[in-house]
Amino acid sequence: MNWISNYVRPKIGSLFNRREVPENLWTKCDECGSMLFHRELAENQNVCTQCGNHMPITPRARFRALFDGGAFTEIPVTAPTPDPLQFRDQKKYPDRLRAAQRETGEKEAMLVVQGEIGRVPVVAAGQDFTFMAGSMGMYVGNAILAAATRAVERRCPLVLFSAAGGARMQEGILSLMQMPRTTVAVEMLKEAGLPYIVILTHPTTGGVTASYAMLGDVHIAEPGALICFAGPRVIEQTIREKLPEGFQRAEYLLDHGMLDRVTDRRHQREELTVILRMLLGLDPAVQADLPPPVLSNAAAVATQPAASAER
Amino acid sequence: MTQYLDFEKQLADLEGKAEELRAMAERDDDVDEQARALDQKAKQRLQTLYKNLTPWQKCQVARHPDRPHCRDYVRDLFTEYTPLAGDRNFADDHAVMGGLARLDGRAVVIIGHEKGNDTKSRLEHNFGMARPEGYRKAIRLMDLADRFGLPVITLIDTPGAYPGKGAEERGQSEAIARSTQRCLRLGVPMVSVIVGEGGSGGAVAFATANRVAMLEHSVYSVISPEGCASILWKDAEKMREAAEALRLTAQDLKRLGVIDRIIAEPVGGAQRDGRAAVAAVGEALTDLLGGFAGMDPAAIRAERRQKFVAMGAKGLAA
Ligand SMILES: [Zn+2]
Numbered sequence: 001m002n003w004i005s006n007y008v009r010p011k012i013g014s015l016f017n018r019r020e021v022p023e024n025l026w027t028k029c030d031e032c033g034s035m036l037f038h039r040e041l042a043e044n045q046n047v048c049t050q051c052g053n054h055m056p057i058t059p060r061a062r063f064r065a066l067f068d069g070g071a072f073t074e075i076p077v078t079a080p081t082p083d084p085l086q087f088r089d090q091k092k093y094p095d096r097l098r099a100a101q102r103e104t105g106e107k108e109a110m111l112v113v114q115g116e117i118g119r120v121p122v123v124a125a126g127q128d129f130t131f132m133a134g135s136m137g138m139y140v141g142n143a144i145l146a147a148a149t150r151a152v153e154r155r156c157p158l159v160l161f162s163a164a165g166g167a168r169m170q171e172g173i174l175s176l177m178q179m180p181r182t183t184v185a186v187e188m189l190k191e192a193g194l195p196y197i198v199i200l201t202h203p204t205t206g207g208v209t210a211s212y213a214m215l216g217d218v219h220i221a222e223p224g225a226l227i228c229f230a231g232p233r234v235i236e237q238t239i240r241e242k243l244p245e246g247f248q249r250a251e252y253l254l255d256h257g258m259l260d261r262v263t264d265r266r267h268q269r270e271e272l273t274v275i276l277r278m279l280l281g282l283d284p285a286v287q288a289d290l291p292p293p294v295l296s297n298a299a300a301v302a303t304q305p306a307a308s309a310e311r
Numbered sequence: 312m313t314q315y316l317d318f319e320k321q322l323a324d325l326e327g328k329a330e331e332l333r334a335m336a337e338r339d340d341d342v343d344e345q346a347r348a349l350d351q352k353a354k355q356r357l358q359t360l361y362k363n364l365t366p367w368q369k370c371q372v373a374r375h376p377d378r379p380h381c382r383d384y385v386r387d388l389f390t391e392y393t394p395l396a397g398d399r400n401f402a403d404d405h406a407v408m409g410g411l412a413r414l415d416g417r418a419v420v421i422i423g424h425e426k427g428n429d430t431k432s433r434l435e436h437n438f439g440m441a442r443p444e445g446y447r448k449a450i451r452l453m454d455l456a457d458r459f460g461l462p463v464i465t466l467i468d469t470p471g472a473y474p475g476k477g478a479e480e481r482g483q484s485e486a487i488a489r490s491t492q493r494c495l496r497l498g499v500p501m502v503s504v505i506v507g508e509g510g511s512g513g514a515v516a517f518a519t520a521n522r523v524a525m526l527e528h529s530v531y532s533v534i535s536p537e538g539c540a541s542i543l544w545k546d547a548e549k550m551r552e553a554a555e556a557l558r559l560t561a562q563d564l565k566r567l568g569v570i571d572r573i574i575a576e577p578v579g580g581a582q583r584d585g586r587a588a589v590a591a592v593g594e595a596l597t598d599l600l601g602g603f604a605g606m607d608p609a610a611i612r613a614e615r616r617q618k619f620v621a622m623g624a625k626g627l628a629a
Contacts, residue, residue: 084567084626085558089543138623145620167533169543172557173569174623176511176533180519181623183491184616207533209484210472210512215492229484229512230474238474248479258482 029053045265054202054222054265058104059111059126062161066124066269069292072115075123077108077146080138085172093170100132109134109164110143114150116293117159118273118285123151126161127208129201133165136208140168141178144212148185157195157276162213166206179211186215195279199268200227200250200259218275219259220268221250227258313583316371322360325353357579364528366554366563370536372528373507374470377582379589381408381423381466384506387586388593389414389421395455397448401481404445406437406469409452414464415597420456422449422517423466426507439508440473443486446516450486450493462600463501465517466592470535471510487516494519495616498608502599504574504592505529505561506581521615522599524572525561526588528580531570532559558627566627572599 025038031053040049045065046057064070087093101107109131114123125147127134144160151158167175189196198216200209202225210229221227228248236243246252250262263271273285315323332346364372372378385392389412396403409422426439449465456463472483494501494517503520509531518531525531534542536554541547564570574595581588603611 081626210487
């Protein structure tokens with residue numbers, strides 16, 4: 001059953017209007033207040049050209065910059081039973097989901113793809129904070145299992161970009177059960193002897209941090225990213241004191257031994273190439289903007305909208 | 312003295328009156344009869360009340376201070392309990408107790424949350440909220456169990472992981488993730504029982520087991536109803552609605568296929584007859600562990616993994 005695409009399938013026109021960068025708009029950087037030309041910001045992977053502030057980026061835009069020639073193919077993810085708990089709060093869960101699908105043009109909070117990075121075939125999974133705060137439910141669990149399964153089949157590494165405001169509360173206990181489920185995916189990679197690299201982006205919190213995001217062979221975080229289990233507000237309410245500046249930010253976690261590196265988004269492609277090629281016993285790569293791989297089965301291009309992918 | 316919950320007010324009145332009458336009854340047969348009638352009425356009321364507990368009422372029952380705690384189970388069900396302490400890194404976490412013990416004569420590793428039962432012991436046990444050291448102690452005990460082929464039993468009763476500064480600094484997330492991972496790697500059978508509150512990541516880190524059972528009025532949830540209400544309803548007072556929506560009762564979790572068994576509680580809940588509740592859990596543990604006789608480590612591991620991978624696929628239709 002293909003229920004999600006039945007609901008979402010947006011008009012191609014409207015999708016492109018939302019996705020393509022309008023030329024006449026500016027964004028203000030939260031950090032330094034600079035007015036940034038949209039196109040300029042997009043070309044810089046949503047990193048402020050003035051102060052280096054890392055703004056949110058969709059997995060699709062991230063992957064365009066990450067893969068050789070900007071080319072990648074989507075890996076299908078099994079659609080879970082819709083609204084498994086028949087959850088009722090002030091809005092119906094299916095309505096919230098549909099609204100998120102309309103706003104983002106994506107099916108759910110994680111995009112799984114394959115492509116090449118520095119000529120290394122890689123499976124990548126990107127969590128989408130713009131989709132219901134990247135919250136982890138059955139779909140995200142299925143996505144990570146699909147990513148690990150494909151990586152094992154193709155004997156290639158998995159690179160995972162985490163971003164989540166927390167649990168998908170509307171899936172209640174099933175959201176919690178994604179912690180063991182996604183850990184099974186990590187175990188599949190470990191047993192197959194394949195590298196599993198986690199790139200923690202702003203924000204990575206709750207059950208996501210306490211499962212697959214903290215079980216990588218290498219942990220890289222984006223500068224300034226909030227990374228925690230319990231959020232700062234909850235902690236301040238519990239201990240009734242003000243937390244120090246920079247608490248639970250990437251640099252703080254690096255200092256406390258929870259991360260290997262904090263790496264600017266614009267250097268991640270190069271760094272992943274170096275690390276992956278060493279872990280896989282390959283020679284150093286020629287650092288350059290590589291064209292897309294000449295593989296007939298990697299024909300799908302980055303701009304292909306999610307809803308039209310065959311599932 | 313019985314501690315009553317807010318929804319037990321009428322019951323408290325009935326039982327109180329019966330008590331008063333009985334005090335007078337020594338001198339008067341007539342009064343004694345009235346007292347017995349009231350007792351009967353109270354008993355029926357208790358039965359009906361506990362047959363129809365709402366999810367929020369179950370949360371209150373699950374948190375009841377008079378329910379048996381981990382140490383009661385350990386004392387009554389196991390012999391030769393030998394506590395083992397420390398994570399070999401930083402500290403011994405008193406919210407988590409564990410060690411070697413025998414169940415029906417068979418050596419096992421037991422791990423559980425201990426909440427404490429008065430102000431002093433509650434503070435000492437941090438209200439059953441583990442810090443990173445608690446998960447790391449559990450990992451160490453699971454290593455031991457695996458090396459020597461001992462089954463692992465966990466008793467879950469925690470509001471959740473401790474939201475403190477030090478806990479975050481010392482890698483609470485990593486500790487929880489590793490503990491879940493350690494559960495998944497065990498080549499020995501693992502059986503968990505949620506005996507009170509199964510609070511979020513703090514619970515699942517100890518409950519990624521081959522079999523998970525719940526006491527009839529215990530709860531298991533991704534977030535407390537109060538927390539969920541304040542996020543989705545923007546009003547922590549909507550905890551009744553949130554408890555309803557979250558499907559956190561043993562009955563709903565069984566339907567969802569998240570747990571394998573419901574262990575019946577004595578009438579009026581485990582807090583009214585701790586011994587009976589403890590005995591029921593003991594029987595369930597023996598029975599559930601018995602199911603793994605003769606299974607080799609790889610099969611036990613594969614079975615556990617497969618169970619979690621398949622979990623949730625059918626929603627409430629499971
Ligand atoms: Zn800036």
